Amino acid sequence: MKATLAPSSLISLPRHKVSSLRSPSLFLQSQRPSSALMTTTAASRGSVAMTAAATSSVEALQEGIAEFYNETSGLWEEIWGDHMHHGFYDPDSSVQLSDSGHREAQIRMIEESLRFAGVTEEKKIKRVVDVGCGIGGSSRYIASKFGAECIGITLSPVQAKRANDLATAQSLSHKVSFQVADALEQPFEDGIFDLVWSMESGEHMPDKAKFVKELVRVAAPGGRIIIVTWCHRNLSQGEEALQPWEQNLLDRICKTFYLPAWCSTSDYVDLLQSLSLQDIKCADWSENVAPFWPAVIRTALTWKGLVSLLRSGMKSIKGALTMPLMIEGYKKGVIKFGIITCQKPL
């Protein structure tokens, strides 16, 4: 693994506390009082206060997420580079891509997301928060593209350290920085980010309503919010829940990838509408990401992939064994790759 281990003092912090590795002071706010956490399911249908047991299950989930990324990020970087998200491909593209082709597809995912949300160079994006930043690939790309200041947050101390090291190595540390912080309790003042970016982190959030409220809180008036995330299919009229076999498939994925209950793209749209956000748009990009997991599996099955996988540990191995379920989920239409975007009113 390339990433070095973070000091144990960071790892042992309670998950609702933040530990700042390095951050421009303009973004920082003193520790926000921790408000009551809310239930995880049926985000759009209203939430109730959590019991102590549920709160501790959120803490256990977040510990699991941190440990998962502490263990697996080095392996991912070694094989796939610094973007820990799907690539964006032309639908039905039958071409077998090279490794660099897949990396380009991951950059294309960032570009397509910005384009879909109408974020262009003319928009004068000065400050960006990268919520669930991984090892900071999006932040560094966006900072370079717009000349913006970016701050990324992750639950994994290993990721935050590696992201900062890469920023320094790429002479970007005056523009981007990363810290361990919880997306549900962000250590930032209200209304300061022109772009609030969440690339494939929403699926980890145990309380979607609280997650969205935090994204909206930190967005500047007129700021753009972009959520690109794994969803389950929208429920049809009158349907109360997914079919048992569908739920069973998702539950198996949840266990190894440290995910709470899933929601649909429409659930996100409902949440954004309930908060009176503007220019709400969403799309289903499932077809555009279809080549991704087969490609990840192919790289895992190479000699280098197998050796790295075995060295990385059980969480990585279990993650690899779960990948075919992602393919099955997309093929059967249970899993949807969604983008949801909106603007905070001026």
Ligand code: SAH
């Ligand atoms: N956006 C990155 C990484 C995606 S992986 C990329 O595209 O490369 C998911 C990320 O979400 C991890 O960095 C994980 O630590 C982060 N994450 C999950 N739950 C989080 C939470 N509650 N607060 C902050 N980060 C979280």
